[in-house]
Amino acid sequence: MIELVRLTDVVKVYQGGITGALNGVSLSIAQGEFTAVMGPSGSGKSTLLNLIAGLDRPTSGRVVVGGTELGELGEAGLARFRRDHVGFVFQFFHLLPNLTALENVLIPAQLKGRENADARGRDLLERLGIGEVANRYPAKLSGGQQQRVAIARALINKPTLLLADEPTGALDTNSGDQVMDLLAQLHRDGQTILLVTHDAKLATRHSARVISVTDGKIVDDARLETTDRPAADVVRLRSEETSR
């Protein structure tokens, strides 16, 4: 297995924070894995995702993605890294309201200087089942459609790592399921995916690995396809933890 992500003793303390959002996290994710990071609100799971995405910097520790030590990159370097290696799907889609669906998808390619990515953009929208909305503005799309556009945008530059932060959090159950099926399909096609969710059922339904974070620490790292722990076990444990 080729290692794609490695975190070593990562600590993240936000300004004014008494305790760290992450307290000495070490983690390795292999290429091709579909990993879910779970935890209650404020556990540090989104912080973990942000650090891997290069959206934020750790207070201490190392973050290496695809052989690149993110701590060594400046702001412009991090921007290039995000553009070239990472696709990010947000809970609230964050589409640019002034751009059509297709234009939103094409933005990362155009920022990279690839002006002729139209065909790929349209192809992605077709593959995600929303080819017909390519020329519509976000305000005219349903939540599920908006999130698919966001996924297409995340994939336009063929990222080595797809990060999704609560991608179904703002969707109804039906749309949420469709989005998760889509991510599963992408994983089957070879895409490395790191998913953050507080929904244990969602985490275990498609992910082969579920990492549980509580109070800024990894408290569990379950490989569902290799261990004898049934997914239901993980779901039950995490649900209990969340409710405490």
Added chain:
Amino acid sequence: MTAILVKAIADLRRRRLQAGVIFVTAFLAVGTGTMALTLLSQTHDPYQTAFDAQKGAHLQVAYDSRTDPAAMAGTSRLIGATAFGGPYPVTSLQFQAGSRKFGVDTIGRDDPGGGVEQLRITAGHWPSTNDEIALTRSFSELNHISVGQQIKVVSVAQEPALTVAAEVVDIDEGSADLSSQHAWVLSTAIPALTVEGSSYYLMTYRFATDPSSAELQADINRIRAALPPGSIVGSLNYVLVRSIFNITNQIVTSVLIAFSIFALAATAAIVANLVTGIVISAYREIGIMKAIGFAPWQVVAVFELQILMPATAACLVGIPLGILASQPLLANSSHALGLAYVPTFSIGLDLLTLAGALLIVALAALLPAFRAGLLKPVVVIANASAPRGRSGRSLRRLATRLRFPRPIALGIGDAFARPARAILTLVAILLGIATVTVALGLPRSFTAINNSETYAGNVDVVVRKSPALSDADALRIINAQPETARVVAETGDNFSVPGIGDPVNARVFRGDSSRLGYLLVAGRWFSGPGEVLAPKALIQDAHLTLGDHFSASLHGSTVRLVLVGEVYEINSLGHSLFMDWATLSTVAPDLTPDAYLITLTPGAAVAAYVQRVAAAQPDLLDVQANDTSIIGPVKVIDTVLLIIAAVIALIGVGGIFNTLLLNTRERVRDTATLKAVGMSPRQVMVMVATSAAVIALVGGIIAVPAGVGLHAYLLDLVSNSAGNDTPSAAYRVFSPLELLALPIIGVLVAVAAALIPGGWAARTNMVEVLHAE
């Protein structure tokens, strides 16, 4: 009320930068406006005060030296004057002070007081012996001549020495930099200072009430009819003198008023933009305010107060500073009129300025504040901010089709995402660039006009001849110099032109005067006897058109003239005639030049030439290098223009800065998203700078022609106030490259103004923004 105040103050603290923008723009606009209003309110008063105090002459009439003194004395009763002075004998005196020679009309007068034209002595004493002379203070200061100094009269063969006994302020003549000057000696001193043909009589008249120009014209006509032909050789009325005194302040005031309206308009645009921006970004907060009990009018009041507090502070600083800034100009007027300078301001006017400025600011803020007041709490609580502007899509698409890089295409679209905001910003930029265009053009036009009036580039040396020296002798000296390339002799005389009440000053040239560089408005330069040119005022007042033949009289003889051109000339406020020497050969065969306008061969040393000619006839020739410097009042106008342009340009920069601030804050989530998907900080900066550049470019493209038009309009105002049409050369002061460069400079300034908000956008904390939903 307390809740409104508490909330408004809290918001103000939070929005310090916006408050700063309002403060600076309002301060600049109010300061300029106060300066304009202070000057406007004081422009007429000081002259009137001095005119009343010194019993100024409503009318001065010059009579031929052969006129019967008893007949002259009777003219006062003829026209119903309540007081009169004279007849005073007057002689044209040339004298030397230091190395320079001057010409003044010297009046024989024994008493500076009397019922008309009292002379206020500001230094020394009135002449008490025949070897003393009184000069105007304006003349003494301009030429650095002081009381006690000896001057040598060179216009008479005896060359007597006179001592400057007094400096006086004469309310009945313009300042020395704009008008020829009088001097005074005892009446018994006049005969010894007079050469034949250089004297006349002067009568001054004062009426019970201030007459109009037309009434004074009628009075002159009555006198003319009562006396033998040719008796009246000149006249001057107080309306003209007052115009000359006030012309600088009038032009400065007009410019200030025009541009302070600009400044206030730009400030109103910025305020409207700012409040709209605050309302847009505070949707949820407005919902909460209403949910906890703020009534719609209280919400409006909170927003109004947020704007009015910094605006009031700006007024409290701007109004006193505006008053202070206007004082040097007022002090200048007082000084010229011989009045004691008293710091001038009007509390009523200043309170009116305060109220007016606050009203404009409050009105500009009212519409967006109302919008906030009328928002429905349920709707706005659910939305963090107003729906984002959707316009600018077609521009962005066009940019994309033109293969602009994505950050640039996005920036182009952002520029007009909110059309109202873009238009208000355009207004501020447009006014800024248009004012800069005017400030660039007007001084150049003034220089072009000044150059034509001073023969800059066409005449190197001016030689003035004493009447005691013959024309032939003067020419012999001048022509003996190997560097003399061209000589144009000049003299002046007063014509009587039908339709014109006052005698018209004729400028008579001998030699190739077409190359002196006068600016023509229409027609051509004269090419033979009888052909004349005149400025607009004379053409209009005498009801002439180009090609018209008309008769005028000189010393009682009729001369047939034909108008061949309209010339620009501000002396005499447009009542003058330009003609060739040959025109007067029959009616004034003994005409002799006053001055020789000399052009030297290329590369000749002017100083050496001046020295040599002066040395050849040190007493009877005044030889000077041609002085082409700009006169003081024009310098004042140029300086005021420059300051105004800087102020309005600053307001324009404030406008674009404000808009970018609002845009970047409002679009912070979009920027964070773009950064998250890979937009680099540099690309963010490019995007923000592009949106600034596009607005500035559009503003510049509109502003430059507007500025050129405004320049022409103001130039016409100035020309018309001096009795002229503007010559086309005075309009053509912009090079195409400059006109192209102005919007580009506007773009560069806008891009520089974009650096701060662009930097903020580039540093957007993605994590904070994208997770703060």
